[in-house]
Amino acid sequence: MSAPAKTSAVPATAGERRGSRRRKGIAGNALWFWIFVGPFVIGLLIFSYLPIIWSLVLSFFEAYNTATPSKFVGLHNYVDMLTDHNFLSSLGTFTIFAVFIVPLTFVLALALALLVNQVKIARAFFRSVFFLPTACSYVVASLIWKLSIFNGVRFGLANTVLGWFGIENIAWLSTVDPPWYWIPLVTVRLWLQLGFYMILFIAGLQRISPTLYEAAYVDGAKPGWQVFRYITLPQLRATSVAVLILNLIAAYQAFDEFYNLVGNVNYARPPLVYLYGISLGSIQDLGHGSAGALILAVIIMLVTLLQNRIFGFGKAGD
Amino acid sequence: MPAHVPNAGLTRRDLLKRTGGLAALAAFTAACGGNTGRPSSGGGGGGTKVNLSQWYHQYGETGTQQAALKYAKAYTDANVAVQWTPGDYGAKLSSGLLSSKGPDVFESQFNIGMVKSNQVVALDDIIADVKDDFLPGDLATNTIDGKIYGIRMIIDPQVIYYRKSMLDKAGIKPPETVDDLIAASKELTTNKVKGMFVGNDGGNGMGGPALWSSGGSYLTEDNKPGFTGDRAAKAFGKLHELYASKSILLGAPTDWWDPTAINQGLVAMQWIGMWAVPGMQKVLGDDIGVIPFPKLDAEGKPAVYSGGWTQFVSAKSANVDAAKKFVKWLWIDKSEYQEDWSLNYGFHIPPRKSLAAKASKLQSGVAADTVKLNEDYGHTDNPAWTPKMGTAFTDLLTNCIKKGADPAAEIAKAEKTVNAELSRLFG
Known part of the structure; x- marks a missing residue:
């Protein structure tokens, strides 16, 4: 009897010990969780949520040159912004920009990913080469675009090339008719962000099981368009939706290249540049600026939700 | 409204110099920290000095920061x-003035909003004795409700400089009228040289002068919009005509406030401020002439924008009295020092009449001509004209000049917008 009792006692103590270790482990995990996550949560609270709440407060006040206003104006700032033709036209500017940049980025990043994924030699090299511009700052790239590639004088790169064909100098950033300024604006962003979305697509491509392709070939599918259309593209749905959403949000937040290439001009002024001009530039009208920023945030949220509805991002199985 | 805008470019050498300067400044302030501490043991109350922070935008001319x-x-x-501020000084200053962590003393341009939101203090007590030594326009541009809020540091006339040799050759x-100017710009344009450089924005900086040359103004005496009517519309239309004549330089690597375009022979005429005269003389010698913005027509009058910078004391400063004392001492x-600041780097007119009269560098050649034009045709900023009105006016100009929109509608x-601002400010 003693022996079984002994044997039964051993697992019991082991179990107890294991249990206490687990409990300690949980406490330890929680500690480590907060050590790692805590600073970011605090940062998020202080640098993201607090300003959002504060700008909500500001948007109901007349707040010129002050962040602690006293004159409550209710929804007045919102009404002003929604009837401000400059704000509305900045949303129009964004729409034109998105119409160019979102499909272009999508198609080109996908094409690049397909090509780079098929390369048999120097894979790492090709991936890095296309990804590298992502590491470049928007401001630096904009200055290169503005001062050396697309400047309006005869020694700018683009004009030198046009000069070989006898075409007259073009003031890329100063001409509104035709709106040449879109070319530098769109190309700089393409150059900067293509690599990032290419990497997302490559990751998506590598998740597609090779057995699907094998099965397709057995069933007589032709390599090329048919396989791409019926295997690759449907399998990339989750990645594609993520790319579209991220791309659209990034387009809404366009600021750096516009600010540095064309400045705060009313014909190419996306919402953020306009709001910056109102609230943080010399005008310092923080009430209207905050109201505009919140309107913009609501629009971005609605569009993202709508996109979710249509494409079903994050559904089970994706 | 364009003021003296700094060269935003930053070369590698500038960066090195600046970071070096920062280190030196840190060392300097650290050293000061050691000296300024408490009085030595047993000392009385005296000996403790207050700390003041003084903000400047980045002047383009070398030597200014050291000065x-x-x-x-x-x-x-x-x-x-x-604190020497490269880049967007206006934005940095605006956020600095929101709290007491900002400057005690700073340079800027005055507008009524600064008084309404209690950013600056009146300086009548320090300027009272020498008030008569300032030009009336330079006092008026810093006055609201009879109180003077800023001490003018420098006057920067903005005019058109041209290459005499190029005009002679052609x-x-x-030019004496706006039509002359447009014709001259066209005629001076070849496949290598453009007639004129008015800024990469197509000439927004000349909007005010064009308005003045038609007899209009930003605001009337009784604070109503002064930029309305047919003559103003005609003036804005002329700016579009100049832009559309294909004779102006656009998309230059430097902007209108930098003399590089005229110095490099890219253009025959350039809209720019007097600060650039030493820079132009260095390259072009005596081959520079100057004209004001020409009159719109026989009924009009030439115009010069008499811009510049003004020194203010922040109302949020913890040491307003010490800051005022410093401003009185320096400006x-x-x-x-005022003479050094006005004449030894770029050229500016000293706002003190007594000093301007002595300024020998401004008494000959193209500098003297510019000073005379400023006296005859100078217009200073109206302090009731706020940045919000300025933005609406810039939008008007961009639409008229670049898009060729109907000036009357713009x-x-x-x-x-201006009326809404006026009713907010004056009820």
């Missing part, structure tokens, strides 16, 4: 730390 530091160091009644006389009492749009 600013030199003045600050020479002041013995307080420790003055100079047999063209310096009223120390005439040798005027109506800007008028709406």
Whole structure:
């Protein structure tokens, strides 16, 4: 009897010990969780949520040159912004920009990913080469675009090339008719962000099981368009939706290249540049600026939700 | 409204110099920290100096930053730390003025909003004795409700400089009307040289002068929009005509406030300020002439924008009295520093009449001509004209000049914004 009792006692103590270790482990995990996550949560609270709440407060006040206003104006700032033709036209500017940049980025990043994924030699090299511009700052790239590639004088790169064909100098950033300024604006962003979305697509491509392709070939599918259309593209749905959403949000937040290439001009002024001009530039009208920023945030949220509805991002199985 | 805008470019050498300067400044302030501490044991109350922070935008001319530091160091009644600000000075200053962490003393341009939101203090007491030594326009531009809020540091006339040799070669006389200017610009254009550089924005900086040359103004005496009517519309239309004549330089690597375009022979004429005269003379010698913005027509009058910078004391400063004392010392009492600042880097007119009369560098050649034009045709900023009105006016100009929009319709749009601002400010 003693022996079984002994044997039964051993697992019991082991179990107890294991249990206490687990409990300690949980406490330890929680500690480590907060050590790692805590600073970011605090940062998020202080640098993201607090300003959002504060700008909500500001948007109901007349707040010129002050962040602690006293004159409550209710929804007045919102009404002003929604009837401000400059704000509305900045949303129009964004729409034109998105119409160019979102499909272009999508198609080109996908094409690049397909090509780079098929390369048999120097894979790492090709991936890095296309990804590298992502590491470049928007401001630096904009200055290169503005001062050396697309400047309006005869020694700018683009004009030198046009000069070989006898075409007259073009003031890329100063001409509104035709709106040449879109070319530098769109190309700089393409150059900067293509690599990032290419990497997302490559990751998506590598998740597609090779057995699907094998099965397709057995069933007589032709390599090329048919396989791409019926295997690759449907399998990339989750990645594609993520790319579209991220791309659209990034387009809404366009600021750096516009600010540095064309400045705060009313014909190419996306919402953020306009709001910056109102609230943080010399005008310092923080009430209207905050109201505009919140309107913009609501629009971005609605569009993202709508996109979710249509494409079903994050559904089970994706 | 364009003021003296700094060169935003930053070369590698500038960066090195600046970071070096920062280190030096840190060392300097650290050293000061050691000296300015408490009085030595048993000492009385005296000996503790307050710390003041003085903000500048980045002047384009070399030597200006060193000069600013030199003045600050020479002041013995307080420790003055100079902050030299490259890039968007206006935005940085605006956020600095929101809290007490900002400057005690700063340079800027005045508008009524600064008084309404209690950003600046009146300086009548320090300027009272020498008020008559300032030009009326330079006092008026810093006055609201009879109180003077800023001490003018420098006057920067903005005019059109031209290459005499190029005009002579083409047999063209310096333009006297806007139509002359457009014709001259066209005629001077070849496949290598453009007639004129008015800024990469297509000439927004000349909007005010064009308006004045038609007989209009930003605001009337009784604070109503002064940029309405047919003549103003005609003036804005002329700016579009100049832009559309294909004779102006656009998309230059430097902007209108930098003399590179005219110095490199890219253009025959350039809209620019007097600060650039030494820079132009260095390259072009005597081959420069000057004209004001020409009159719109026989009924009009030539115009010069009499811009510049003004020194203010922040109302949020913890040491308003010490800051005022410093401003009085530097910008009223120390005439040798004012002279140095106005004449030894770029050229500016000293706002003190007594000093301007002595300024030998401004008494000959193209500088003297510019000073005369400023006297005859100069217009200073109206302090009731706020940045919001300025933005509406700039939008008007961009639409008229670049898009060729109907000036009357654009005027109506800007008028709406300006009226809303006026009713907010004056009820």
